[in-house]
Amino acid sequence: MKFYSTNNSGHQVDLREAVIKGLAPDQGLYMPCSIPRMPKDFFEKLPSLSFQEIGYEVIGNIFSEDLSKDQIKDLVDHTLTFDAPLVKVEEKVYSLELFHGPTLAFKDFGARFCSKLMSLLVEDQKIKVLVATSGDTGSAVANGFYKVPGVEVVILYPSGKVSVLQEKQFTTLGENVTALEVDGVFDDCQRMVKEAFLDKELNEQMLLTSANSINIARWIPQCLYYFYAFSRLPKTTDKLAVAVPSGNFGNIAAGILAERMGLPIDTFVAATNINKVVPDYLGGATFRARPSLQTISNSMDVGNPSNFYRLLALYGNDEEELKAKVKGYFYDDGTTRGAMKKVKKETGYIMDPHGAVAYLGLKEFLEDHEGYTGIFLETAHPGKFNNVVEETLDIQLPLPERLETFLHGTKKTEPLKNDFRAFKEYLKSH
Template sequence: MKYYSTNHNSPDVTLAEAVVKGLAPDRGLYMPEHIDRLPKEFFDDIADMSFHDISCRVAQTFFGEDIPADDLRRIVCDTLSFPTPVVEVEPDIYSLELFHGPTLAFKDVGARFMARMLQYFISRGNDRRKVNVLVATSGDTGSAVANGFLDIEGINVHVLYPKGKVSPVQECQFTTLGRNITAIEVDGVFDDCQRLVKSAFLDKELNDRLLLTSANSINVARFLPQAFYYFNAYAQLKKAGKGENVVICVPSGNFGNITAGLIAHRMGLPVRRFIAANNANDVFFNYLQNGVYEPKPSVATIANAMDVGDPSNFARILDLYGHDHGMIKSLISGATYSDGLISATIADCYGRTGYLLDPHGAVGYRALKQLLLPGEVGVFLETAHPAKFKDVVEPIIGTSVDIPDRLSAFMHGTKQSVPMSKDFSAFRSYLSGIS
């Protein structure tokens, strides 16, 4: 399969080129040239299929023309070494728990898949240079990518994060690893980190000398595998007799996660509609209201992984629906909440149901409660374990949050990071010094 740029001013490329390049030369994001619908028989049988079998079938549809079936199955099964269960919170409202992976965040799926796919392609290519992965993070992406790529031969990872704007636990997950992982502490906000990464990809001199790619959701190998758990969630609901009139609510920041869900829908996933739930960063919510996309500086919130003022993957959503605002609005509704409402939601849900939300899941849960219609079954994505935000969550619920062993292990390492201004010349100088 070929992959084209959303800006349509660059040549189409192979899957390997799209994965290694990350961003198209015209600043566009790569998209598959066609999205095939899965057959009716797949959905008839899905409730009786394993997570691995479901995901391999979906992966085959995207990547089967480019990777032999046995190799693809190995990549998928090695990626999905943990479950993504659907848990009932209250009648007709379910949590899709995506925090059971190594770094307790949903991005473990995409990061682990991309690491294995990138290693697959570079091991078969003729370019013997090391790959330098550049990744901007507002929280969970950095830890998922750093741990997904840790000790992967031939790959160095550079994680850019905004100074003072990720939780202490998140920061420990990518600043204490060392080895082939370098953390870069940018004096700015997430959008500055993302801008530095994109600028590096468009610097011809840097790219002539270094083999650069991205592990943000701008990379097709990062966001497409996230479709796996949407299909798996539907399978679990169908098995429980709840597969009709499903609505999925996605806490949304850079919009890679909901884009994967929309592509799953295009492949035939029987979902009635989606909800994009925002914190105070309401650029997409405003677009739904007036049809005008106006990026603006991000606002810091307690749901920090969603603090994005210019979401990259909005370009993919526009492309997927031919820039048709009416079509997008008919399938996606939106909501936006202040920190006060997010905190109140965590307290209310915990007090009534005993289910503990993280701040991002709370945004999704509240939007679902507000917008779900009678007769619909709602699923919100619980994107990270609440313990990653214990400093926020504990004062809200008035009790301590247990830290899983996997998470506490990160807390004992020594923080190592490179201070960086938000000026591209400083980041360019840093990259120029890489051997």
Template sequence: MKYYSTNGKAPLASLEKAVVKGLAEDRGLYMPERIEKMPKAFFENMSNMSFQDIAYNVASNFFGEDVDEDALQDIVYDTLSFDCPVVKVTDNIYSLELFHGPTLAFKDVGARFMARLLGYFIGKSGKSGLVNVLVATSGDTGSAVANGFLGVEGIHVYVLYPKGKVSPIQECQFTTLGQNITAIEVDGVFDDCQALVKSAFMDDELNKHMKLTSANSINVARFLPQSFYYFNAYARMKEKLNGNKLVMCVPSGNFGNICSALFGHEMGLPIDRFIAANNANDVFYNYLQTGQYNPKPSVQTLANAMDVGDPSNFARIYDLYGKSHARISQLISGATYSDEQIAETMRQCYNETGYILDPHGACGYRALKEGLKEGEIGVFCETAHPAKFKEKVDAILGADIEIPARLRAFMDGEKQSVEMSKDFADFKQYLMHQ
């Protein structure tokens, strides 16, 4: 399988190059040249299959031409050492709980898969030299990538995060690890962190000095494995539908998660339509309404992991549907919520059902409550354990939610971070001395 750039000005790349480089030479995002449909028998039998078996079949469809069969199976089964259950919240709304991995966030699957796939290609190439992973985070990406790559030989990870704009628990998950993980605390917002990463990839001098790749959802090995969730969700919901149509609602920031779901849809996954749920960062929502994509600076919200003003994966969605606003808006609708609406939704859901939403999942739950039609059943992604936002959740619900042992372990560590301005010259100088 070859991969092309969304900007259309870079040569075709192999999967290995797309994974190792992360970003194409023309600053575009890599896309597979074709998307194969899954066989009919797969959909007929998947409700009897485990999450791991489902994921392996999907992974074979994406990566089977480029990765040894046994190695790919090992990568998938090692990545998915946990389940992602579908939990009933109301009669027609279910939560797809994606927070049962090591860092209690949905990005664990993509990060762990990429770490293992990158390690496979490094080992296969036999080339010496450290590979440096740059990752910008608005919250959960940093912790998932840092923990997914922790201790992986031949790889060093630099996590760039906006100072004071991630939750304390999220920050602990990538600033206390040490070893091959370096946390860089940027005096800016997430978009500044993402801009530093992209600029680093385009700097010739820096790339001659060190091997660089990204573990953000701009990397095909990070976002494509997230499609596993949606196949598993359909398998678990299949018998519950009873003739109803399935609607999938995805809280969205950088749009890698919903993008992977759309790839699944192109592979034949029978989800009728999608809802992209946003916080006050409503660039995609406005695009759906107007047909005009106008990035703008991100604003800080309760749902901080979605505080993105220029989502990278819009380029993939735009390309996937032939740059057609009509096709995109026919399949995807949008919703946007203020902090007040998010908090109100969390309280209402907790009081009425006993289910504890985190601020991001609250956007997805409310979008379904407001947007489901007759004959539809909705599933929203609960993307992170609410304890990762304990201060916010406790204050909103008037509760004292329990912190899982895995999170407590991170909180006992000592913070190690490098302070950095949002000026690329400063970041480049730092990396040139590594």
């Protein structure tokens, strides 16, 4: 399959170049030139398939021209080693729990797929994986690529703007993982990574790639758990709405990819915190990047979401169709905490701040639209934000053993000025 740049549909590359380069030379994101539809009989048998069996068919349908059946099986088996249970929270409201992987966040799916696919495509070359993170991407990628031969991971993150647990998950590993603590915000980290990919001198000296959601190898496999969630829903004649807590908008773009492949999702709810450039756009405003603002749902503290252009591309750059299919909502920290308290009191279910934002968006949509069943994505274990969760709910939250282990590790970082020249010199000297 060929992949085109969102900035120039005439610029097309093969799978290897799209994965290794990560970003097109014109700063566009790569998109598949055609999106294959899943056959009708696939949906008929979907409820009887395992997560892995769903993965074989969906990934096989996308990558059959580029990978052998054995390679596709290896990719899926390496990626789907943990469950993503669908949990009923209220009548017609379900939580899709995506935090049962190694780092307890949804990005474990994409990071594991990405590391395996790169190992198949890179062969004997040494590669630097550059990652900007507002929280969970760093931990998922660091652990997904940890000790992978021939790969060095460099993570840029905003100093003081990720939770302690998130930070520990990618700053305590060492080995082939380096964490750079940037004096800035997530958008600064993302900007420097993009500039590195476009720097001629750096690219002549080293092989650079990304494992952010801008990379198709991180983004595409996330469509799998949308198919899986649908397969586990009780039979109903209701329409389906799926609410996604959104920061860089890769996760919701993966859901739309699944819908474009034939999955019957009627409406997507793009739920954000006060970093609301996309909800504003969906409400009729012009898309305009802004400086990000710090919130308790820090993984969504993004003022210039890269994957916005994928949303447009998935609907053929038809803004009206995008706005008809995707509804935007945003909430401040006080409202988010209120939802966490309400759901815990009424149902006993504990949400992390990001899941709470998605829950709020879903509930607001359902109140205005009859005949829907809803799923909201719970993208991280509440323990990853234990300070916020414990303070909000007035509870002591027991941490999973994996998180407890990270807490006892020693943080190892290097400070980095919010300046691309400083980042470039770091890369050249290491």
